[in-house]
Structures are given as C-alpha cells and as structure tokens.
Amino acid sequence: MAAVFEKPPLLQRIAPSLHGFDGPLAFAVFLLACAGLLTMYSSGFDHGTRFADHARNMLLAGFIMFVVAQVPPQRLMRFAVPVYVVGVALLIAVAIFGITKKGAKRWVNIGVVIQPSEILKIGLPLMLAWWFQKREGQLRPFDFMVAGLLLVVPVGLIMKQPDLGTSLLVLAAGLAVIFFAGLPWKLIVPPVLVALVAGVLLIAFEAQLCAEGVRWPILHDYQQQRICTLLDPSKDPLGKGFHIIQGMIAIGSGGLFGKGFMQGTQTHLEFIPERTTDFIFAAYSEEFGLVGTLLLIAGFIFLILRGLAIALEASTLFSRLLAAAITMIFFTYAFVNMGMVSGILPVVGVPLPFISYGGTAMVTLGMGLGILMSIARSRRLVQT
Known part of the structure; x- marks a missing residue:
C-alpha cells in the first residue's frame, strides 16, 4: 500500500516542465550570469550588499524565466x-x-x-x-x-x-x-540616409552647434550636453566629460590580459563612476583586458544568434516577430552600454545585461528569456 502513495523523486516531477528548454540559450545565459557575478563581486564587494542583491536578482530573473517559459x-x-x-x-x-x-x-x-x-x-x-x-x-x-x-x-x-x-x-x-x-x-533607406547625413554634419559643425548659448529645439538640454560631450569630452574633463574619459582610461589600461581579478585601480580607487551599474563594462575590461572583453562580446553574440535562430524556427508569425524583437532588446542593451562606456555613443541609462546591477532590468531580462524559451519549447514539443 505504501508503494501506491509513494511520491516520485523531485527531479522526475519537474522534468516535464524542463522538457523542450533550449539548451544552447540556457548555456549562454549561464556563462554571462557567471561573468556578471564575478564582475559584481570585484566591483561591488565594498559597495554594501550589491553582490548579494545582484545574486538575488539573478535568481528572481531565473524564476520568472522558468514561469514564463511554461x-x-x-x-x-x-x-x-x-x-x-x-x-x-x-x-x-x-x-x-x-x-x-x-x-x-x-x-x-x-x-x-x-x-x-x-x-x-x-x-x-x-x-x-x-x-x-x-x-x-x-x-x-x-x-x-x-x-x-x-x-x-x-x-x-x-x-x-x-x-x-x-x-x-x-x-x-x-x-x-x-x-x-x-x-x-524604400521606407527604410531614406531615414537611414538622413540619419547618416545628420551624423556627418553634426561632427563637421560640432564647434558651432555645441558653442555656448546654442540650444537645439528637439532635445532636452541634458541630452544635447551628452551628445556634445561625446563629440569632445575634453571640453569639460572634470565635469560632463568625466564619465567617458574615466571609462576609456579604464578600458585602455586593461591591456591584452587585464590587471587581474580585483586588481583594477581605476575601479577600486573609485575613478569609475557608477562602477556597479552603467559603467561596469569599464571595470570588467580593466581587470580582464582585451581577451576577456572579446570573450564577453562573443557570449553576447552567441546569445543573439541563438535568439534569432529561435525566431527563424518559430511556427507562427507572432512567435517569429516576438522572438526577433526580444533578441533585439538584448542586442540594444549590450551595444548601447558598451558603446557609451567606450565613448562611441552618448551616455544613457542602459545597463549591461546580466552584468550590471539593477532589479527592474533583471526582471525584464528574465521575462524576455522566458518568452524565448516558451517559443523554442513550443516548437520542440510540436516536433516530438
């Protein structure tokens, strides 16, 4: 009688929920999460409970991903x-x-x-x-x-x-x-050309457009200042240009192999502003160098390619478009963050996925991953 009411092992009970999960996507996320925990421990070990909170946020994102994937x-x-x-x-x-x-x-x-x-x-x-x-x-x-x-x-x-x-x-x-x-x-090319021409003109006439007292009608003052600071951060090295300059110094000082784990001087002497959030890529590059940066970029590229593959294999137009859009969110997060820290894009409040501290962004990432897993899972379940 006891055998009739005996519960199956826990793994056996949750196995149906895990069936169809995309292994390559999960592996890419796991590697990026490990890089995030390593970097957060180094840059945030003396920053209150940042490391513990970051780990908690990752667990929360993982739980949300699991639920949404069902x-x-x-x-x-x-x-x-x-x-x-x-x-x-x-x-x-x-x-x-x-x-x-x-x-x-x-x-x-x-x-x-x-x-x-x-x-x-x-x-x-x-x-x-x-x-x-x-x-x-x-x-x-x-x-x-x-x-x-x-x-x-x-x-x-x-x-x-x-x-x-x-x-x-x-x-x-x-x-x-x-x-x-x-x-x-024919609807894509014209705005792209206009944007390219505007960029060239902005660079060519930077001195006149960014002169004192000149105001741009479309953007807020702080947005105009960020673009002008991007074009020439040396104009105000201790003020508006400080973030970009210190970020570039940290990235460059990492060299080929970096200064080593927890050995970043720009990071630990607090020259890098927001070193656990928006500018954590600079802290990472300083300690792990060009090799570590290329490995991190490779991880994001693999994640993005896997997301596009899931979109390509999806069975409905809705699933294909949604998977492609979610993948583009990951691309935009990574590209904009790395670009602004490296001095090729204006500074905006965009975190680096899985690396930067931030509970709200991690929840969004967890939901996005859950949707990708759901789409991949539905396709595999149909095939089986």
Whole structure:
C-alpha cells in the first residue's frame, strides 16, 4: 500500500516542465550570469550588499524565466492588447500626476510605486507581433502606418519623461517587429540616409552647434550636453566629460590580459563612476583586458544568434516577430552600454545585461528569456 502513495523523486516531477528548454540559450545565459557575478563581486564587494542583491536578482530573473517559459505563445498572444493598453494608460498617468525624482517624471503610485516604461519593453513588441499576426497575408501600407502609430505613442511618452535610454530600447524592439514583418526597403533607406547625413554634419559643425548659448529645439538640454560631450569630452574633463574619459582610461589600461581579478585601480580607487551599474563594462575590461572583453562580446553574440535562430524556427508569425524583437532588446542593451562606456555613443541609462546591477532590468531580462524559451519549447514539443 505504501508503494501506491509513494511520491516520485523531485527531479522526475519537474522534468516535464524542463522538457523542450533550449539548451544552447540556457548555456549562454549561464556563462554571462557567471561573468556578471564575478564582475559584481570585484566591483561591488565594498559597495554594501550589491553582490548579494545582484545574486538575488539573478535568481528572481531565473524564476520568472522558468514561469514564463511554461506559457505557450498562443496564450501569450492573449495578453498583448491588455498589457499594451495598461502600459500606455500608466504612461499617461505618469505625465499627469507622476512622481518626479532627479528632474525626471518616470514613476507613478498605484498603491505601489512603479515605472510603467518597463512594462512597454515587453508590452510593445507583444502588441506589434499580435497586430501583424492578425494582418498576416493581407498586409498593406496602412497596416504599417498603424504599427508606426502604436510605436510612436509609448516612445513619445517615455521620451517626454525624459528617459532616453528606455525609449531607445522600446524603439529598437518595436522597429525590429516592423522590420521583420516585411517593411519595404524604400521606407527604410531614406531615414537611414538622413540619419547618416545628420551624423556627418553634426561632427563637421560640432564647434558651432555645441558653442555656448546654442540650444537645439528637439532635445532636452541634458541630452544635447551628452551628445556634445561625446563629440569632445575634453571640453569639460572634470565635469560632463568625466564619465567617458574615466571609462576609456579604464578600458585602455586593461591591456591584452587585464590587471587581474580585483586588481583594477581605476575601479577600486573609485575613478569609475557608477562602477556597479552603467559603467561596469569599464571595470570588467580593466581587470580582464582585451581577451576577456572579446570573450564577453562573443557570449553576447552567441546569445543573439541563438535568439534569432529561435525566431527563424518559430511556427507562427507572432512567435517569429516576438522572438526577433526580444533578441533585439538584448542586442540594444549590450551595444548601447558598451558603446557609451567606450565613448562611441552618448551616455544613457542602459545597463549591461546580466552584468550590471539593477532589479527592474533583471526582471525584464528574465521575462524576455522566458518568452524565448516558451517559443523554442513550443516548437520542440510540436516536433516530438
């Protein structure tokens, strides 16, 4: 009788939940998470409980990934419209009666204080993928116009807060969906050419455009200052250019093999600002050098390629577009963070995935990974 009621081993009970998980994707995330813990221990060991909190955030992201991975893509599609509508409504609430901190109005109190822009990192690609799934086989220019409107509304509200970093991530995810849905090249090439020409003109006339008293009508003052600082950080080496200069010094001083684990002078003498968050890539490069940096970049490239492979193998248009957009979020996170620390992009508040400290960003990453796992899992379950 005892044998009848005997429970199976724990591993046997959870095995069905793990069946179909994408091994290569999980391996890439594991390696990046290990690099993140190693770097956080070095850069944040004297920074309160940063290392322990970072490890806790990773466990939370892993749990969220596991839970979301159990939800089939067809069920995820049902959440697209409600999540998008709630997210945009909360962004409007932020604009009307949001909470202002450090000159930015990004939070709203609904019983708990939340940052609604984080919802749109996942909610916008969900919505756009749902829209193109509904229009599959009958796409017209009007459908792309509607998608553009769905994209512009939340991005505009986020930029108004202002939050340039988050708006770039949301914009990149949305543009990825629209591009992979089949946006005609004749609509892609003109804005790309305009952006290239604007960049060349900005560099050529930097002295006049960044002169004292000149104001750019489109951007906020602090955004203009960040671009001008990027073009010539030596103008204010102890002020606005300090972050970029110290980041580049740390990266360059690492040499080929780095100064060694916990041996970074720029890091531990606190020359690198925000060394556990936005500028942790500089701390990593100083201690692990060019070789370590190339290995880290290779890890991100493998993660991105695996995400695109999952998108390519997905069984529905919704799954393909959503997987591609989530992958582009990871690419944008990594590219923008490394670019701003290296001095090739303006400084914006974008963390380095799995490496930088930050609970909210880690939750978003966990949800994104869970969606990728769900799409990969559904495909494998169908094949078996």
